[in-house]
Amino acid sequence: SSNYRIAVIPGDGIGVEVMPEGLRALDAACKRFGIGLEYEYIEWASCAYYARHGQMMPDDWKAQLERCDAILFGAVGWPATVPDHISLWGSLLKFRREFDQYVNLRPARLFDGVPSPLAGRRAGDIDFWIVRENTEGEYSSVGGVMFEGTEREFVVQESIFTRHGSERVLKFAFDLAQRRARKTLTVATKSNGIAISMPWWDNCATRIAAQYPDVAWDKQHIDILCARFVLSPDRFDVVVATNLFGDILSDLGPACTGTIGLAPSANLDPERRFPSLFEPVHGSAPDIAGKNVANPIAMIWSAAMMLDFLGHGAGAERAAHDAILAAIEATLKQGPHTADLGGKASTTEIGRAIAERI
């Protein structure tokens, strides 16, 4: 199998603590399946770096990362010293845009051993993917304030959706749905309230759907869709959404499966022109940082998704991915567990238990 160069960015808070466990799992899996990884450790894209340099990243960040095949990312943000909009727009959101990682892929899955907040659901009942547009739409810094400081003050915020950007993420989602057993896609919308962009988005979906006659699809408004994540999460297979709606759904989905601390994410450039980025959904969690109690599973699962993407879903990389996932499942079922799952194990202990099982 090939050799990959991985940029390793721990970032802030618990990012620093879970990253070593992600690497431990990677090392174990790559050793077993004969995959060569080379790590490039990066201390920037962190608030600690900002404190010393007044910016989140060095000027040549792009050149440095472009040399790598993928980016493994911990978490960024330390609001006590750097406002979120500076730390995020100065690192993570820049990566997503400038590396055109236009798909943010996140699973919602119910596991044995993980208490779900929903009543009466069992492992296997819930197993779907959220495909989020990751570069444009509602996340925009276009707009401004008028009549500032007066009674008449108002702010305009533009959401901007390109046909190119919308069609490609819809295609990715239809492709994914087509490869799955149920072949079912839900398109999140709000065309009954947001009068210009969302009917336009619905039209994009209808146009792309015509190319996938074997995929059963429908549109659901974001309000009732959120309700259905709680009421009938077993019905979903693949859900595709704009940037904001995808952000909401990909926190809500894992919350419904009790896995908000376990959920991984892949920020993908499916065309592989740029490195893709893999990160836990949980943030830097300042409240529990520095205590070695954070659950490293989201980080480890993200590392597994990275291998799978590097291997195009096949080969030794796929086998390594599956071995990591199996080790995660076994650990969730049999323990040890960190505090968030009612256990007493440390971050390191979970990382070791998973690596051993791999």
Add this chain to the structure above:
Amino acid sequence: SSNYRIAVIPGDGIGVEVMPEGLRALDAACKRFGIGLEYEYIEWASCAYYARHGQMMPDDWKAQLERCDAILFGAVGWPATVPDHISLWGSLLKFRREFDQYVNLRPARLFDGVPSPLAGRRAGDIDFWIVRENTEGEYSSVGGVMFEGTEREFVVQESIFTRHGSERVLKFAFDLAQRRARKTLTVATKSNGIAISMPWWDNCATRIAAQYPDVAWDKQHIDILCARFVLSPDRFDVVVATNLFGDILSDLGPACTGTIGLAPSANLDPERRFPSLFEPVHGSAPDIAGKNVANPIAMIWSAAMMLDFLGHGAGAERAAHDAILAAIEATLKQGPHTADLGGKASTTEIGRAIAERI
């Protein structure tokens, strides 16, 4: 007590079936507490009217409704014949805007006898209000498409938040929180992603909060806030949000309490320059329309909220509101139940049971 003139608009689908039960409960409560109501029955603001007239409402709709003290509304929408954006923007959304009903108030409450999709929660555990801005923000028809039909096509959608519009709904929410036992307010935001309007909204909140030193408040990003509705709904007291976020939260909240079919809503002009509008959160539900199986409780509860608002939260109107609520609670606990709650009773039977208990 005074006499009120009520515009009664059944609308479409199950709106037509639940409305008589709303009136039955009102009649019972008003008789008991000596309140005089006069109904003005209105057949427009329905897709049936649209089919005959090519518009949702007559030209003098505003004058007709302005003569009334409040509007009791069933549901609007029949997508098989009229697209949602026509039926909604041609009626309900017009009322909200042109009558400046800038607060949309919706409860999330757990009842005895209503199975919650959340595990281990009991009646009384969850009891909070969602205050939604109801006239501006993300629901806008400002924007447009450029380079249509080409590769470069994109759409711009503007969200527009006025200082006037934001401050007044925030004030309403702080006022409400101040009157409650826990005096706690959560402000929904997404200032880490939506870079212009949401930091501006946060500033509005901070400014208004300074006038309410006795209210404990914080900001929460909409993604994690949705997750917390599922994970720790007992923590919320009053939640305030922009139009879109409020729309999402006020479907999700009732979903978490198992009451999506029971939830009422009040579209309020708190300054009482225009009639306020009271409607169930559920829509016209074409799939179950015409079968006399819809649960009328959301309609009945909406009617109770109307009385309470007409009476400024006091007097005979308050007593009538409380009597209706008590009858709803007793019926939920002891039955009969409609199919959505696992029973066999018809819409009419539930309406009669509640009216008798009043």
